[in-house]
Amino acid sequence: MEDKKENFYNYYHRHDEAQITYILKGKGTIMVGNIMQSFQSGDIFVLKPNEPHMFDREMEDEEEIGDIHAIHIFVNLERMKRLYHIPDFEIVKEYLLELDTSKMVDRALSESMMHYFTNLMVKTSMPRFTEFLSLLYSLAIHRGDASSLYSGVRSVTYSDKDGARISQVYKYTFDHYNEDITVDQVASIIHMTPTSFCKFFKKHTTKTYISFLNEVRIEKACQILIDNKSEHIAEAAFQAGFNNVVHFNRVFKAITKMSPRKYLAQHSVDM
Numbered sequence: 001m002e003d004k005k006e007n008f009y010n011y012y013h014r015h016d017e018a019q020i021t022y023i024l025k026g027k028g029t030i031m032v033g034n035i036m037q038s039f040q041s042g043d044i045f046v047l048k049p050n051e052p053h054m055f056d057r058e059m060e061d062e063e064e065i066g067d068i069h070a071i072h073i074f075v076n077l078e079r080m081k082r083l084y085h086i087p088d089f090e091i092v093k094e095y096l097l098e099l100d101t102s103k104m105v106d107r108a109l110s111e112s113m114m115h116y117f118t119n120l121m122v123k124t125s126m127p128r129f130t131e132f133l134s135l136l137y138s139l140a141i142h143r144g145d146a147s148s149l150y151s152g153v154r155s156v157t158y159s160d161k162d163g164a165r166i167s168q169v170y171k172y173t174f175d176h177y178n179e180d181i182t183v184d185q186v187a188s189i190i191h192m193t194p195t196s197f198c199k200f201f202k203k204h205t206t207k208t209y210i211s212f213l214n215e216v217r218i219e220k221a222c223q224i225l226i227d228n229k230s231e232h233i234a235e236a237a238f239q240a241g242f243n244n245v246v247h248f249n250r251v252f253k254a255i256t257k258m259s260p261r262k263y264l265a266q267h268s269v270d271m
Contacts (some may be wrong), residue, residue: 012054012167017074018099019047020135021055022110022117026068028057029219031170032102032149034206036219044105044113046139046146049077051102052163056174058223071117073132092133095140101150109145113138158204165190166204177216178241183209217241218255221248225264233260 012031027040032053039045039055047053057068077096084093105113116135123131139146158166168190173181186209187197201209221240225233237248237260252260 012052012163012170014050014052014163015074016049017076018049018096019045019053020073020075020139021045021047022071022114024069024071024117026057026070027223028055029174029216029223030055035149036215037104037149038219038223042107042110042114044110045102045149046099046105047102047149048099052166053102054167054170056171071121073117073120073135075136089133091140092136095136095143098143101148103146103148105139105142106145106147109142162200162204165200169201169209173213173216177213177220178239180243181213181241213241214251215255218252221252221260222256222263225260226267233264236260 021044023039023041023043023045025041027038030037030039030045030053032045032047033051055070075096077099080096083089113135116131116138119131120128120135169186172186172189183194183198187194190197192200198209201207201212205212217240221236221242224236224239233249234245237245240248242248242251249260252263256263258266
């Protein structure tokens with residue numbers, strides 16, 4: 001499936017199929033299970049079946065509307081079992097059977113895989129299926145060139161109703177992270193008391209809402225620093241929703257295990 005619009009999958013959801021996504025154009029943050037990861041053009045994600053996830057695009061100004069493009073491939077693992085008996089399919093079989101965590105393909109490798117996705121969009125019938133198998137084979141032989149999107153804490157199973165509530169909270173947070181947000185405000189969105197909401201959120205995400213909000217803000221601050229949109233750390237802190245630089249530095253170090261200045265210095269080398 002090709003996605004080309006203002007936002008794609010900007011709601012927390014899950015499905016029975018595994019998902020392979022190639023970001024052709026755009027950037028933002030992907031939420032997978034309990035963790036967040038920034039994405040940009042050229043990134044490839046392989047999401048395991050029933051892994052809750054959402055993509056939140058970063059939009060700097062109104063002129064960027066529509067400036068996003070991704071290709072999604074949904075893989076029915078039950079149907080793929082029909083090919084498991086083929087000897088040449090063994091390496092792909094092992095890869096699919098071992099897909100117990102979602103992954104992000106290393107950026108150094110993802111560019112070389114782009115042609116599989118673009119070919120899939122123009123080919124039909126058997127040539128398209130052959131291209132699909134070639135993509136799976138490439139992912140399988142390069143399985144070591146991918147990082148796991150797993151926090152070490154198993155995602156909590158929840159009903160569709162609770163999932164919709166979590167999605168509302170996530171979307172509101174991603175849309176308003178740089179504003180003053182209170183627990184009372186967020187609780188009212190899903191029609192809960194603050195106390196009930198805090199218990200609900202902790203039960204379904206294994207973290208407090210404030211911890212989640214801080215993670216979102218630090219992820220956004222990292223994007224601001226890397227994109228060199230701010231020459232000053234204090235400015236990045238304020239753009240990400242922090243009102244106090246000392247508090248920002250403390251939270252940043254707790255989450256990234258380094259100071260904002262060290263983080264900026266490390267990534268300045270790569271820019």
